Amino acid sequence: MSNNLACNGPPNPTQPSAKIIDVTAGSNVTAVWRHTLTSGANDVMDAGHKGPVMAYMRKVADAPKDTGVGGGWFKIMEQGYNSKTGIWATDTVINNAGKQVITIPDCLEDGQYLLRAEMIALHGARSVNGAQLYMECAQINVTGGKGAQTPTTYSIPGIYKSNDPGLLINIYPMKGEYTIPALV
Template sequence: MNIKMGLNIALYLLVTLGVASAHTIMQAVGVNGKASGQGVGIYMPSDDSYQSDVKSDSMACNGSPVTGFTSSSQIISVNAGDTVTGSWLHTLTSTGADSEADNKVIASSHKGPVMAYMKKVADATQNPSAGPGDGWFKISEAGLISSTEWGVDALINAGGVQTVVIPSCIEDGDYLLRFELIALHSASSEGAAQFYMECAQISVSGGSGASTPATYAIPGIYSATDPGIHVNIYNNQGQPYPSGYTTPGPDVFTCGASSASSNATTSNTVIDASALVGSATSYSVSDVSTLVASSTSPVTVTSIVPDGTATSRISGPTIYPVAYNATSSFRPMGSAASQPVASTLMTMRKPYPSNHHDHEHSCA
């Protein structure tokens, strides 16, 4: 056995035999920086265990075999375009590191993506029964952000606070807002990925209603053999940062663009956006949008960071530009050494072709 293989096996045994066995619970929701109380508007368990069966109805809004749930009769009011946060804790009383987790959120060994979905429902208080089935669309994802950071790492660095933006172009009404993270430390075995999710009950107002997202079923968005779910995340040095990673599930829905499945087999064309301006110091979002729109094949622009941030290159599409507008200024990649955090990265993607509920939509 060579040294590199030994490191991989040692790290795998460390995180799968219970040395780092901490779990997590999404336990509070906030709107525009104002947090609701613990358990308000959430179908929340006291049990911090995970789901592992991607075919189970419990994949939608949690459920058996997880136990200790408390329902809420409250619905949280949000405006379309609002920033909404979900707060994760290792246990409902976590205030810091303990014998299982090296921080208050989840063991740092539990690397993986962090995502959020929405589903329009007749009555958000019918949570979790309204969860299983079609109607879900993804509004946020952070997978392998860089060579040293996963979505879970960014979540830990943010104190367990997951931040999403409610699309401004959706219809008003009740929605389930599904916060999710997937721990991949033992996912080299099929069926061993750990799924954590909770659904918040929200009512959206002020939306333009100009776009109806392509929707997907939960269960149904994931397969146990998906490359982002059945995966060995460890590299040849035994570190949990592979050279690439495919975030599972559909593409993120954004206003003004069609929504499509990320499971399509069409490959992307990756364009270095610095070529747009040559030696110029900045370019506009509209410049990049024009490039993406004019391409005849799917396009991913990866080399953009906002002015004033570090400029290390990221690998692969991770973050959509939901927080930026057409007047924002961006600059080409430079030589700064530090890596920007997830919230400062910008990736613009022309979606994959798909025949799964796929339509062209735009927001006025």
């Protein structure tokens, strides 16, 4: 997997920004998923994009300059498939006007972080490299954290393998439980 997996990359990278968003530990932030980077507010992601949503963070020294490539990433939320209701996490996001609500853990130490929202579309995942991974990063400054925990961290790229059961799966029809891609 490529370095673009960290915070998106060519051919359609987000625009660099000097802006850092202040976030209080324990509060919610919202990632907004649209069909394209230039879509309007009513153009949410495609309903055919069934799959999980996750969020990761990485503590950094200078958020506007950090590319996100490499170690230090830790997962703060994940939602997958509810086998009782047949609802995917992406369905929930779509039904919420494209909004993915993410709680920033209150146990983190204060400082600058990259916040990485991710959505995986599994409609083509029945073959290796058929899953579509979408991600974007926000530059945030966390305050009010307890600093009580230091999470285990991982590298991006490197958190997934192309044959991970959460990335290599035929969801038509979806049978049984879904395994969200594991951190390796």
